[in-house]
Amino acid sequence: MLGSLLSGPGFLGTSPEMLALFAGFGLVVGVLFGFFGMGGSFLVTPALLMLDYPAPVAVGSGMAFVFGTAVIATLKHHDLGQVDYKLGVIMITGTTIGIEAGRASVYYLESMGLAGGVISVAYVVLLGGVGAMVTRDALKGDGGGGVDHEATDKDLDEYEIPEIAKKIQQTVRIPPMVTLRGDVRVSAWVITAVAFATGVLSGFLGVGGGFIRMPAMIYAIGVPVPVAVGTDLFEIVFSGGLGSYLYGQGGGVNLGIVAPLLFGSALGARVGSAATAVVDADEIRVYFGGMLLVGSVAVGIGEVGSYLGNATLELLGLVLVIGAAVVVAAAVLYTTVTSLRVTRQQQTSTAD
């Protein structure tokens, strides 16, 4: 049923209805990415799988979308001086090999007819795990599970290296040792191991992997938060570009999907990023966690529907995934506009 929507006249084999859906979904995903600093690609691959795209196309197009998003975000972070190019270059090798290992796994599973199911189950675990973590931290008031936008304004010298990172730096001293920004000295092998592990995840699921790579950079390598954010994006440009190329060679990248997604997300990311100057992300992070949990359940429902051949369950899963994202993005925009109006009224009253 859903597959019938995929064919028909339009741009690059994608029907006008689907182009509009992708652009709109991209806008929503962009708002979430720009505001929370994560989650840019969490929902794209599962949504494509639920739209009956083959697993390599869903993962490959998801990765190409991440690549395009990373290019745009890196240009911004480069201007802010938040990219450690030395760390990024060292990570590229490990991530690239990891992505290739993940990609090979997808095609291997696809040859056995298991790729869609295994990837969906992995997404259920991933979305559920990250969603539970973000929700728990938000309820505790830690504000964890994303980028601390205020933190990015601090001086790099003000950041303390986490204890666990200090311990790793003192314990693992396998040469060559490298010195990174913020006076961090660490074994290149630690960096490569972190890069490889997150690369496998990226290649297998078509995600940027920033939600794991960033904490890993901070807690395993000891990189200051703003540098971790900027370097992660810089690194995704290369590894994601190469991963997209590899998937593209196997026909896994559909420009009719990626182009409208990117068109919408680039605009949404600007809006979401601007909203962080008005609204404290911690206030609505609990909804973001809830969205990931709903996403996890939705992917599970969609997969059960696919297994049973029940089109209604598949559609319900898709509606839940997209609906949860739309609700949270709408909450971000509504809170932002409300805060702006309140601020303006206060300024008007003061002026009077």
Next chain:
Amino acid sequence: MAGLEIPSWDPETALLIGAILLEAFVLYVGYGGLERLVGPYLMDLIVGGNASAR
């Protein structure tokens, strides 16, 4: 396609990835320009007054 691969040169795929890269650059510059041009007007429209309220 299963198994680890060393990427080989494929002009068609390179063009595809190049098109995504080009789109990203165009969107970055285009939306940046658009934001400067119509941003203040849109803020007035949405917030209902002076954009400097931010």
